[in-house]
Amino acid sequence: MASDSDDDMPLARTNGRLSKAHISKAEDKAMKEPSASSAPAPGISIRNGPVIEDKMEVDEPVTNGAAKRKSRGSTSKAVNYNMESSESDDGKPLAKRQKTVKKALDSDSDSDDMPLASKKPGKLPPKATAADIGESSDDDIPLTHKLAEKKVAIEKKAEKEAKAIRAKENKAKKVAKKEDSDDEDVKPKTKRKSNGVAPSKKSNGVKIESDSDEPLSKKPAAKKANCKVKAEAASPVKKGKGKKEESEDAEEVYRWWDAPKKEDDSVKWDTLQHNGVVFPPEYEILPKDVKLLYDGIPLTLSVEAEEVAGFFGAMLNSTHNVENPTFQKNFFADFTEEVKKTGGAKDKDGNKVAIKEFSKLDFKPIFNYYDGKNQEKKARSSAEKKADKAAKDEAEAPYTHCIWDGRKEQVGNFRVEPPGLFRGRGEHPKTGKVKRRVTPEQITINIGKEATVPAPPEGHKWKAVQHDNKATWLAMWQENINGAYKYVMLAAKSSIKGQSDYKKFEKARELKKHIDRIREDYTRDLKAELTADRQRATAVYLIDKLALRAGNEKDTENEAETVGCCSLKFEHVTLRPPNTVIFDFLGKDSIRYYDEVEVEPQVFKNLKLFKKSPKTTGDDIFDRLTTTQLNKHLNNYMPGLSAKVFRTYNASWTMSDLLKKLKKNHGEGKDLSMQEKVKLYNDANREVAILCNHKRTIGAGHEAQMEKMADRIKGLKYQKWRIKHMILDIDPKQKKKKGAEWFELANNELDEEWVRAHQAFLVQEQRIKIEKKFQKDNEKLVADGQKEMKAKELSERLEAAVELEKKFKKENKSKKVEAEGKGPSVEKYEANLEKLDERIAIMMTQAEDREGNKEVALGTSKINYIDPRLTVVFSKQFSVSIEKFFSKTLREKFTWAIESIEDEDDWEF
Template sequence: MSDSDSDNTPLAKVYKNHAVSQAHISKAVDNAMDKAFSNASVAPAGVSVRNGPVIEDKMDIDEAATNGNTKRKARASISKIVNYGGNDESDSGSEVPLAKRQKFNGKSTAMDPESDSDNEPLARHDTRLPPKLTASAFGEDSSDDDEPIVAKVAKKKASIEKKAEKEAKEIRAKESKSKNKKPVDDDSDDLEPKFKKRKSSSAAAAKKTNGIKKEDDSDRPLNKKTPKASIKKANGKVKAETPTPAKKGKKSEDEAEEVYRWWDAPQKEDDSIKWNTLQHSGVVFPPEYEPLPKNVKLRYDGVPVTLSIQAEEIAGFFGAMLHSTLNVENPTFQKNFFRDFSEVVKKTGGARDNDENKIKIQEFAKLDFRPIFEYYEGKSAERKSRSTAEKKAEKAAKDEAEAAFTTCIWDGRKEQVGNFRVEPPGLFRGRGEHPKTGSVKKRVTPEQITINIGKDATVPSPPEGHQWKAIQHDNKATWLAMWQENINGAYKYVMLAAKSSIKGQSDHKKFEKARELKKHIDRIRKDYTKDLHAELMADRQRATAVYLIDKFALRAGNEKDTENEAETVGCCSLKFEHVTLRPPQTVIFDFLGKDSIRFYDEVIVDTQVFKNLKIFKKSPKKDGDDIFDRLNTTQLNKHLNNYMPGLSAKVFRTYNASFTMSTLLKELKDNKLSIPEKVKLYNDCNRQVAILCNHKRTVGAGHETQMEKMNDKVKALQYQRWRIKQMIINLDSKQKKKKGSEWFELESDIDEAWIVEHQAFLVQQLHAKIENKFAKDNEKLAADDKKEMKQKELDERHEATKDLRKKFRKENMSHKVEPEGKGPTVEKFYTSVEKLDAKVNSILLSAEDREGNKEVALGTSKINYIDPRLTVVFAKRFNVPIEKFFSKTLREKFNWAIESVNDEADWEF
């Protein structure tokens, strides 16, 4: 078929039952497309108008066989008891004084009929879509209607991109000047000397193969490669520096380990060498299977059956999770489980009834797992009912047994090991609609495990009667042990913990690469904007893909073996049905993204990008055909490497988030705000980053409940504050005239019915507190072999409950509150009121923050994409404890960021 520019030439040709784009785009096609869009009004481009992805409440499946079990009711959560008066400031909300709750209805939101276009997204399991972008989500006043929120977001994004362009030019000019070289001509298409010079699309067209997309070895999933290749893939280059000299003087074993400041240490000449010496204790295996009692058996068609130990264990996997209806009622889960279970039953002698007659297990629907479920539930209840002393003793014994496995000796220093436990056997669940969900995860044996350790180190001993698969001494690898799991054939690795120096160096390298991208981002954007008009189809597809990755944080996407893996896609692997075009500039993405989570987003793109996607989808392309049929991830990353060594598509997400956060933080001013206000200020910036960089989420089902709990908590504090104010009047009636009668009034949304209900809760709370304290005191006496207290003591303690009930009844009748506490004074009560004012304001601020963050994945941005040093810089500049932003685990993980910024006060991204 000819690739001529004739108007009659079809845009695509059929190749192996799939339509593929022509190698070149004729001028006639471009002109026709320009004419079709000539009268279209141009909207602000480069922004998303939805808050995705879609999280489905449950799978849309056919009615499944029940196996004799009914749906198990959700466990009622046991509410935490708060201190009297609401002094607990936990955000969990589990301590709410009121029982009244407005339940989340969970109803789906139907697709908005925004246009009558026949190019609408295909029907999905769940039609509920993410909410549209709102002014409040972006931190804008929703009452200001002068400018649409989409335009504001687009304007902000454009401003940040313009700043990035200016900064890139300044950095290159500064570097050029420092090297005594002629400054780089910013209008030139040439790269810096150390990078490969790029050729224009027209000049290079004849030399490019422009071939049809085909799977490349380096683009295959990890589990499809050979073990050796997989190992190399898993070991990304991480700078390994030599340790800093130890301080003089001996250090006792009880003293804390000296922190290895790898960021200060000199670099090794060969950074592919990760370690010189390595010693570790191997892995911890799960306990052996404990057979069921003889009276607990699986039933088939109502008949108890006896199975082999192997088959019984697998039946136990299913029986123990009957409460997880999302899984056990999933037809795919049932099908895969029954296939593996039946196979094991046949291989191990079959099933027999009590008279030793063979039972043929042929139908899943006739299996009844209730006896197994009830047995394991009883065991679970028994474990939970143990005393605190018993639980602590068991934990101490377990910690002692595993102590040797938690650390390793890496180049003479102690490092924390991460996942040293071998995963126990069970049923594979997977993410989303994984095709292998329900398959049996087999028990991993020592014969499957390869140990990586130093040549002169002592090899850990395998369990008695077993041996390791292999012992190797690969000092270019950072894993300690490796095996292949049976579900997807993927390799599992025992690595160092997130807080280890090796993992820290990996994070540091990721963010430094994003900082390096600052120098080249303007050139990259200039080039892909130019190539959006390229004549060569491969160039135009690549430019469009980079645009989508840069502007909307789409993942690059790798090709999958759909028979063995969940059919998840990214930008380069988008199919015809995943992209819907709504004129004049709206593109709708609807596909299964990372972790099989449905990704749905509506974005406004540049007019040329919209035209290109229309060309890429032009007939005879249909469902199943690739949008970017002349591009794959390997080709894309190879192209990006021309700009900067090590640059790949995923670096854009890190760069955009970090640069955006850096820009927003520089605009902030410290106006003598309180700590909670400063935290909210940071979160507001984080939220804008998440929106501008498309790290968003749907509103969680529990959001409304959490907001109501916070509201009830505020009302509890307001009621306590009102009682104290009444005590002030009781002590000195003149204070009412002094402060004004309004100051002493109760909030308008707190009525008598609420007060009575809240008082009942406080009485119940005190009752439960006394009961728990009595039980713990008796438990402690029993542990010390002392005589336990009798019921009489408990009855005496409950007098306080009766007194509190009487007090509330008296207050309700007299409308007066007697002063409480030792030596009550007006001054003391005023101090108490001020403290309660601060608590109320803090919770209200937190509630406002939570409401603003309901559609934004702040954690994703802060932990994975925003350089942690930016958070540390904010904490130092605004004098906020770092604990307000990073949990203990994150502080350990990002210790390098905290320490390095402390050493470099003027650090900038």
């Protein structure tokens, strides 16, 4: 541990082994810098599979945290805690079944002590392919080199523009200063604080003041004096809509982006009125014949203990949780404590029963009861479901909106969470613990002074009522699991949330003026003498180039052990010469982050220094740096700059650059189909996600979805084959005209076995449609006060499916297809074939799109990191409805983005 007296830098960590405060020239030179002459520009994932230990020249085999935690995989994969399941287990209570733990990693036989990085290569996420970003793979240049070179070019362009922006602003300031000094009669322009923005600029109708959240571009003045707009008026291309949707669209929303900016941004509201929160229903006691069993004995429990037992019993089908030993342990501790606290458990004779072993508990009677109720609920008719929903909506209607500064705003989570068992994300140490029922006595209400305070449930009172107009929450309470505070906030479509999003993207736009200086500084400090400076520079490099999150300190006893850049430990980083770094750790939401990237030689060298002996498993890599210190340093470049802004900036700037190239290469896309335009955007979005390292775990249902799409495409090709044979049926001469091959079945795709299976599917599909239509017609008759149709009517309708089945059998035998439809002709059938070809082309494009997106967080990039105004600009320039990119919910969330640039076709990030 370093103890240099001349070190005036504060230590970021006080636990584990610390790096020396200074790096001497001798030590720096001794840490040989790797050669990377053949390596591509750094910063792109290469993911060539697991690290093979016998190739390692820097690190000894590591355990990736096995000394502190078990190796884990993504939470998106189901965890099977019962490796051996047989028919003999079916009759046993769940708790009696074998509890052999199968790890959440994708390997079936991995040892606990094996490094995550050395697991089976087939189970790691695959590396990006050329098809993933819509590029040809038959190029001599490796894909990773091409991507890295493209990323470097984008970064250089960004740095060049940063200098141009500052030069332009400095020139504008000099001109403004000269004009003020030359003409004293001219009213001086509003002065700005030195944030580098021209004083006369406006954006989105809001005059720029002094903070870094302010916009950089011009925006026409507000068009409506009342600052209101129809919620859906922004879509560039509108489709026909029903009356119900039109009425929803007519709801006016507050055009805050056109409203004058408040002098005091800290004041969020002047008046606030709301009706509080909705509490979950009270617990309903189980029937007397439904009991929890302990070693076969039915137990009589207090109402409180019975409710806790019901939490576990109701979720027996969630094996991922109930077969988890940690989940069982925590539940059993809380359950037995509740039983003891409320008088104990008794048998039918009133004798106390000591509950000592979880394995003797049998929750099946409780599960069967709740499962039966769920099945009854699902079996309700559509009319009953609609009536229940209408009743629920009516009861909750007063809570869905509040009156914020005199306007109606939608409330987000107005329901108080019901009691239950805590799940947590990843391998949370508290999973299975009981989430207690929240009472009014725990809830603080935030409301305007002049407003009527909502009445608590009868017999209760609120914990407190306050009037904090600098807070945006309406109600707040503290939950019992982690002591975290829960807040009732406005919905995502509200003006408050919109302003928050707007500020986030404007802050990212502000960063583009400073990015060159930041990169120059951290590149220089990568060789700094002070270890703290070198660690900080290395961390900023990783955050900027690899999109790592900054990371915060964790209470590992009470929280899942997730990390970010500043909290990386020795075992999370493996080094492979000449300059490849393998990251393997649990990131946000306990999703496993595994990646291999090539970095600058100096960064590789620094990480080697930060991992230098005597550091070992459990020690921090950045031991002289915290997230707080890092953000404080970044704040020197521009107010409000923090590590997380880099992700937004890099994604938005990259997307902006790619969209400019699309416009240059394709103009307005007049020669492209709608699907091709959408794919063009998605390809750009995907490339942003890859370049910015936004990844996701491949969904468990991806392969099934792709197979389903492939079957649908085959089904369309089968339709083509049938139509071609219908042409032969009405004009046999076409066989000679078009050639025999044109009428043949494509054996390489549509063999006879597949055709017969598809025919059976079509028959069954028709049966299901007929049955659903029959049921719907009956419900309509009942609703109108008429008698239901009898089963005979259904049988008659199902004859159509029987006839279809006979038709397919006849076709299979004769190899001929009879002409169908009214007035069949060759021309009509050929027109149908053209339509089918179009549908096949569209579906193949969609399949290619989905396959390319399987490992890329396309939605995350588009919604959270790419400025939504860029999507709107693409929509306008290529004449594509914004509905193709944003769902109704997102259109409401991003109304500010859609409306604020409605007259700016050339808006730029």
